[in-house]
Amino acid sequence: MICRTDIANLKTDILDKVGQKIIVKGSLGRSKIFEKEATIEKAYPNIFVVKYEENDRNVTYSYTDVLTRTVEVEVFDGDSYSPLIPQAVESKKKKEIL
Numbered sequence: 001m002i003c004r005t006d007i008a009n010l011k012t013d014i015l016d017k018v019g020q021k022i023i024v025k026g027s028l029g030r031s032k033i034f035e036k037e038a039t040i041e042k043a044y045p046n047i048f049v050v051k052y053e054e055n056d057r058n059v060t061y062s063y064t065d066v067l068t069r070t071v072e073v074e075v076f077d078g079d080s081y082s083p084l085i086p087q088a089v090e091s092k093k094k095k096e097i098l
Contacts, residue, residue: 002067010063015043021076
């Protein structure tokens with residue numbers, strides 16, 4: 001479940017990274033995936049704007065798109081790209097038999 005603090009933390013992270021290069025990954029449906037290089041242009045209260053390098057086009061994404069992993073964002077830190085949000089660790093719960 002997404003909490004308000006998760007969204008607030010992501011907003012500040014993205015606001016700090018305005019102007020940095022990123023890689024945006026997402027799904028186009030029917031097993032089609034896209035991966036494009038972009039730059040974070042602006043951050044607003046509910047969305048952030050990304051400018052794709054290949055076609056010089058602006059696209060907006062919501063913070064919940066990133067938190068729900070509809071879109072994955074990797075940030076360039078000078079040497080390599082690292083995920084903006086770390087991969088989720090799945091835990092398996094065992095059912096107890098009574």
